[in-house]
Amino acid sequence: MDYAEHYQTVSTDLPGHSLSWLQALRTRANIDFSTSGFPSPREEEWRYTNITPIEKKRFTPKVSAGDPSAAAELIQHHRLDDTWSLVFVDGVYSAGHSRLTGLPESIQILPISEALERYPEKVHTMLQQAADCETHGFIAFNTAYFRDGAFIVIPDKQVPERPIQLLHVSTQAEGLSVLRHLISLGIHAQATVIETYVGEKETACLTAAVTEIDLAANAHLDHYKLQNESDRTFHFGGIYSDQKASARFRQNHAAFGGLMARTEIHSHLGQAAECDLDGLFLASGRRHLDTHTILRHHGAHAVSRESYRGIASERGRGVFSGRIVVDPQAQKTDAEMNNRNLLLSDDAEIDSKPQLEIHADDVKCAHGVTVGQLSAESIFYLQSRGIDEASARNMLTFAFANEMVEKIRHDGHRQQVRDALLANLPQTDVRGDWL
Amino acid sequence: MLSIKNLQARVEDKAILKGISLEVKPGEVHAIMGPNGSGKSTLSHVLAGRSGYEVTGGSVTYQGKDLLDMKPEERAREGVFLAFQYPVEIPGVSNIYLLKAALNAIRKHRGDSEVDAMDFLPMVKARIKSLNLDEQFLYRGVNEGFSGGEKKRNEILQMAILEPSLCILDETDSGLDIDALKIVADGVNALRSPDRSFIMVTHYQRLLDYIKPDVVHVLAQGRIVKSGGPELAHELEEKGYGWIDQGATA
Numbered sequence: 001m002d003y004a005e006h007y008q009t010v011s012t013d014l015p016g017h018s019l020s021w022l023q024a025l026r027t028r029a030n031i032d033f034s035t036s037g038f039p040s041p042r043e044e045e046w047r048y049t050n051i052t053p054i055e056k057k058r059f060t061p062k063v064s065a066g067d068p069s070a071a072a073e074l075i076q077h078h079r080l081d082d083t084w085s086l087v088f089v090d091g092v093y094s095a096g097h098s099r100l101t102g103l104p105e106s107i108q109i110l111p112i113s114e115a116l117e118r119y120p121e122k123v124h125t126m127l128q129q130a131a132d133c134e135t136h137g138f139i140a141f142n143t144a145y146f147r148d149g150a151f152i153v154i155p156d157k158q159v160p161e162r163p164i165q166l167l168h169v170s171t172q173a174e175g176l177s178v179l180r181h182l183i184s185l186g187i188h189a190q191a192t193v194i195e196t197y198v199g200e201k202e203t204a205c206l207t208a209a210v211t212e213i214d215l216a217a218n219a220h221l222d223h224y225k226l227q228n229e230s231d232r233t234f235h236f237g238g239i240y241s242d243q244k245a246s247a248r249f250r251q252n253h254a255a256f257g258g259l260m261a262r263t264e265i266h267s268h269l270g271q272a273a274e275c276d277l278d279g280l281f282l283a284s285g286r287r288h289l290d291t292h293t294i295l296r297h298h299g300a301h302a303v304s305r306e307s308y309r310g311i312a313s314e315r316g317r318g319v320f321s322g323r324i325v326v327d328p329q330a331q332k333t334d335a336e337m338n339n340r341n342l343l344l345s346d347d348a349e350i351d352s353k354p355q356l357e358i359h360a361d362d363v364k365c366a367h368g369v370t371v372g373q374l375s376a377e378s379i380f381y382l383q384s385r386g387i388d389e390a391s392a393r394n395m396l397t398f399a400f401a402n403e404m405v406e407k408i409r410h411d412g413h414r415q416q417v418r419d420a421l422l423a424n425l426p427q428t429d430v431r432g433d434w435l
Numbered sequence: 436m437l438s439i440k441n442l443q444a445r446v447e448d449k450a451i452l453k454g455i456s457l458e459v460k461p462g463e464v465h466a467i468m469g470p471n472g473s474g475k476s477t478l479s480h481v482l483a484g485r486s487g488y489e490v491t492g493g494s495v496t497y498q499g500k501d502l503l504d505m506k507p508e509e510r511a512r513e514g515v516f517l518a519f520q521y522p523v524e525i526p527g528v529s530n531i532y533l534l535k536a537a538l539n540a541i542r543k544h545r546g547d548s549e550v551d552a553m554d555f556l557p558m559v560k561a562r563i564k565s566l567n568l569d570e571q572f573l574y575r576g577v578n579e580g581f582s583g584g585e586k587k588r589n590e591i592l593q594m595a596i597l598e599p600s601l602c603i604l605d606e607t608d609s610g611l612d613i614d615a616l617k618i619v620a621d622g623v624n625a626l627r628s629p630d631r632s633f634i635m636v637t638h639y640q641r642l643l644d645y646i647k648p649d650v651v652h653v654l655a656q657g658r659i660v661k662s663g664g665p666e667l668a669h670e671l672e673e674k675g676y677g678w679i680d681q682g683a684t685a
């Protein structure tokens with residue numbers, strides 16, 4: 001039984017089953033998915049990332065949550081105190097672990113399963129606005145299968161007092177977590193959303209999350225993602241945002257975990273919109289970490305700044321693909337993208353593919369890519385000050401990566417990303433003792 | 436303190452040090468002068484243990500131990516310090532981190548406990564003040580965006596904090612303005628003690644007016660061709676290197 005067939009057996013358990021529009025949408029998505037399957041390396045956009053192991057391995061949604069004590073520990077460690085949080089354990093919303101006390105009436109932060117009961121029309125208008133099933137099989141799969149997710153609506157001019165955290169923990173072997181998050185900010189609204197993905201050690205599972213973001217004119221969203229799942233996890237995360245006029249989207253993405261993980265960050269920029277994408281990936285062990293970004297300048301005068309740093313050590317592999325598209329009417333576009341990479345071993349590999357597709361004539365677009373190694377001169381300098389070579393290498397690697405970590409404005413999240421970075425530095429015996 | 440015997444070294448296939456012998460006793464200050472490209476920095480680097488140089492002959496004994504047998508960090512922990520002619524910039528590693536990590540590595544090697552944060556910062560601040568550097572430098576990346584003179588002063592700051600036994604200063608005076616030269620020289624003089632030795636590579640007599648050397652050597656084409664007292668530096672300042680028989684050994 002493949003996934004598409006399997007879908008038939010679970011479809012009635014999925015949230016919103018009684019909503020005919022949703023049922024129709026899911027059925028169509030399942031047909032799309034069964035036709036296309038998961039993306040394959042034959043598709044240009046997936047050239048470097050072969051996910052056939054997912055096809056072969058069967059992951060199934062877990063009905064009951066896994067080991068509650070394992071989950072509790074991970075949650076305890078990763079839930080950020082100063083946030084309103086929605087916690088998902090193996091793809092299932094956990095009210096008990098979530099923290100929403102003090103949430104004002106005017107702001108909606110709730111699981112999508114509940115939103116489908118309380119505000120089905122609103123969900124209807126938001127779903128599939130920024131993400132499109134036809135892009136590739138993962139989005140179709142997600143649309144057909146999503147079991148839960150977050151529903152966040154910030155009305156015009158509202159600024160929630162706290163950041164919002166979406167904390168995902170995977171605890172069950174062979175588990176399947178399919179999540180759909182919807183985020184909508186009204187005119188001049190502002191918010192910070194932090195997506196955290198962590199997993200129980202050694203758990204092999206599949207996480208497939210799609211986040212759709214709708215930013216009305218002059219809205220401002222700071223969005224963070226930390227992917228630090230367990231060594232054997234497959235992770236797909238798609239973040240798709242639609243920025244209306246003068247909306248601002250700042251995204252910072254840090255990827256360390258999983259066996260094979262891909263994050264897509266695509267944004268559509270309206271007139272005078274601003275978009276900052278910052279990111280860091282560190283592919284150690286035998287990991288494969290793929291980041292795929294597309295910034296589509298659709299309106300004139302929009303500004304985008306993209307800065308990614310990648311590190312691959314041992315037999316790790318990193319992929320960065322950054323595309324900037326400038327539509328014909330997007331005059332005065334100002335776009336800059338750079339990607340700097342560090343290879344720490346002979347067996348490590350990083351493929352970087354920047355692409356500019358410019359259809360307007362009065363634009364400023366720049367991009368740069370470097371792939372290098374640690375500087376022997378710098379290593380020697382540190383050694384000459386009494387620091388052993390392994391620590392020196394660690395220090396320099398940390399320094400390279402930490403510049404991206406420093407950009408994170410939320411203290412708790414920054415600390416978690418830094419901890420994950422330190423834990424994944426290659427010379428594990430010496431990590432951090434110089435901090 | 437340091438005994439170099441017939442040291443020969445090459446880079447790739449090019450012989451650069453062609454038999455250098457030098458005895459430095461505790462408390463002594465040796466100046467090494469010599470034309471560009473004669474091998475002064477190479478000697479400094481070989482003493483500090485930089486890779487890329489192949490030692491093809493001779494020996495270096497430091498405090499009774501075979502220096503060439505030690506890794507660069509071991510040499511540093513044993514008290515060898517090189518102030519670089521061209522200090523590297525290391526963005527992302529702050530000066531204060533480096534100072535603390537270096538000091539702790541050295542203390543650990545000596546069997547001392549890690550430096551206490553309460554003692555460390557005031558000590559560093561006192562030193563940085565005496566070198567006329569702004570405290571903000573501590574929180575910037577190592578040498579990142581520092582001017583040439585600031586980098587040199589930063590080297591001396593590290594030296595003052597790590598308190599090495601053998602200080603090798605490779606053209607620390609180059610690129611310093613007159614006031615900075617005085618400050619750096621005062622910094623070095625403050626560190627002079629009967630059990631600390633200095634090797635100062637310089638092109639200028641001026642530094643030696645501030646820091647009085649015990650011996651002055653001339654290094655030319657990979658050999659020490661002349662050694663003498665402080666007056667040798669004056670003579671070189673006047674006459675250049677041409678008059679020295681470069682084939683001779685001192």
Ligand SMILES: Nc1ncnc2c1ncn2[C@@H]1O[C@H](COP(=O)(O)OP(=O)(O)OP(=O)(O)O)[C@@H](O)[C@H]1O
Binds near residue numbers: 447520
């Ligand atoms: N990595 C290298 N590869 C090739 N040649 C080198 C290398 N390092 C040094 N050399 C050569 O060795 C010689 C000695 O260089 P060194 O830097 O030791 O001179 P120096 O006496 O310090 O000169 P300066 O007064 O200009 O600082 C020079 O000819 C230099 O070009």
Ligand SMILES: [Mg+2]
Binds near residue numbers: 475476477520605606
């Ligand atoms: Mg030199």
